[in-house]
Amino acid sequence: MKTLFISHKPPYPIVDGGCHAMDRMLRDFILAYPEAVISYVYFETEKHPGNRKKIPQEIKKNVDFIGIPISTKINPLSAFIHLFNNKSYNVSRFVKGNIKKQIELLLSQNEFDIVLFESIFSGGYIDDIRCISNAKLVYRAHNIEHKIWEDLSKGEKNPLKKWYLRHLSRKLKSFELQFLNKIDLIMSISKLDQSYFKNHTSTRSTYIPVSMKIHSIKMMHNGxxxxxxxxxxxxxxxxxxxxxxxxxxxxxxxxxxxxxxxxxxxxxxxxxxxxxxxxxxxxxxxxxxxxxxxxxxxxxxxxxxxxxxxxxxxxxxxxxxxxxxxxxxxxxxxxxxxxxxxxxxxxxxxxxxxxxxxxxxxxxxxxxxxxxxxxxxxxxxxxxxxxxxxx
Missing domain, CATH: 3.40.50.2000 (Glycogen Phosphorylase B;)
Structure with missing residues (x-):
């Protein structure tokens, strides 16, 4: 099985919960399909530059990692323009020509069975992929992204910030629902989120938790x-x-x-x-x-x-x-x-x-x-x- 993973940030080093979930998904996918040929495209940004030396050896031997540097710094002019168009600025910051070229090159050289999106922010390339590939498109849903921004807007006391957060959440919701309806399968990390996907999209969704190993480390009761x-x-x-x-x-x-x-x-x-x-x-x-x-x-x-x-x-x-x-x-x-x-x-x-x-x-x-x-x-x-x- 040939599989292409696309992520908006490097899975390694593991610096946050998202990276941890990406690492576990990769390990469990390899456990499920030990003979799979895996290419892993990730975006290297200012906040998440990545470090190939931190990729575990047991993962490196199974996966071809391709890091693509981009800038996702907030551009005031671009943010202002997005107030008046129908695009999500949260997603647009991750849509770049060099990434599109690399993905198109990989798709032209390989007949992938699966393309797996590890984030809604890598979803800006779905239409390009759909045009040139017959692969099954899978979304690993870590959360419902627009709901995070909705919650943040509710807790914001500054009226201007509150309005802008609400604006971002509405644009992101529009993109997210369109994206979800173009996908072939949603793998939700949460039962609650999976229920939302079932009720708000026509795409097949399933609950697949993130795996976690048990560790024996003595806990300190130290006040x-x-x-x-x-x-x-x-x-x-x-x-x-x-x-x-x-x-x-x-x-x-x-x-x-x-x-x-x-x-x-x-x-x-x-x-x-x-x-x-x-x-x-x-x-x-x-x-x-x-x-x-x-x-x-x-x-x-x-x-x-x-x-x-x-x-x-x-x-x-x-x-x-x-x-x-x-x-x-x-x-x-x-x-x-x-x-x-x-x-x-x-x-x-x-x-x-x-x-x-x-x-x-x-x-x-x-x-x-x-x-x-x-x-x-x-x-x-x-x-x-x-x-x-x-x-």
Whole structure:
């Protein structure tokens, strides 16, 4: 089977949840089709330049990676023009002539069975591909992208920013639905998102979770909370600022020695919160697993976003107790013991209990790990990939 993956950013190095999901998809695809011939086109941007040295050797031997440098910097004039046309500026920034030429060259030299889009932002080439290829077009849906921007607009207090975010979400929604109806198959990472695709498109969709390995790393109960995520993703930035200003501030009054440990790329986006007492920014860390395991209870106070949150799954795979917002828990049929919070008061109450109850922390951690083992194994995911592509 010949397969072409197209992604708006490099899967390696793994700097955020999106890269992690892309890595797992590639591994599970290879497990499903060990003889597959895979070409992987990715866009190298200012924010995601890529590093071929970080591609794992066991992946490199199975995949031909093709990185194409482009600039996606926001151009004020182009952004202004997009206010008056019917195109999504979010997507247009990733549509470039050199990428189109490379994709057309690959399609002319190879008869691909499958073209798999790893992001809505790589979808700007679908019409060109459809014109010259008979391959099955597959979309790996990490989320419903326009819903992220809708949620951000709802939480924005500045009237001008609120209007612009709403404008971006409307344009993106229009493109997203058109794109989804041109695809042959949608592989959704989330059951909740898959339900949306089923109700709003005519394209066949199926739920294929992201796989996650179980890890045995001893968790430290050290009177701290932690979060890890990339802060160039606006929902992460929004979540941490809200959590520090609302929840952690009150928890600190009850637990004066409590610390909040925050790691992730682009931490410069949230440097203002590091000025708060007992809030520590670690920036990018080489081992997300070690960081999460060493820093107590994992919190995911997301207020906006879509899809399954990779760092939540990773924390559970380590046996670390997680306390989640309802948004962070979306799309997951979690065991009842795992705390899901609806508001500030919920977070304060549930975290206060856990900070005093080591045994309950361990029970929650174990329940999360068992949930991952049952629902997110590589064997299960690779079999689902085979079933969906053979149907």
């Amino acid at each position: 701290s909370l932690c979060f890890l995520g990339a802060f160039n993703w606006l929902p992460n930035k929004e979540a941490m600022i809200w959590f520090v200003d609302n929840v952690f501030k009150e928890l600190s009054n009850k637990f004066p020695t409590l610390t909040l440990e925050i790691a992730g790329s682009f931490s410069n986006e949230i440097t203002s919160i590091s000025e708060k007492s007992n809030v520590h920014l670690h920036g990018f860390v080489e081992s997300s697993k070690e960081f999460i395991a060493m820093n107590g209870i994992f919190v995911a106070p997301l207020l906006s976003g879509s899809g399954v949150k990779m760092k939540v799954l990773e924390a559970m795979s380590l046996g670390v107790p997680c306390v989640l917002s309802s948004k962070a828990a979306e799309g997951l049929a979690l065991p009842e013991i795992i705390p899901v919070c609806q508001n500030k008061a919920d977070f304060i109450e549930k975290l206060s209990i856990l900070l005093l109850d080591k045994e309950l922390c361990e029970k929650i951690g174990k329940a999360g790990q068992e949930f991952i083992e049952t629902e997110f194994s590589s064997e299960l995911v690779s079999n689902k990939i085979i079933d969906s592509l053979n149907t």
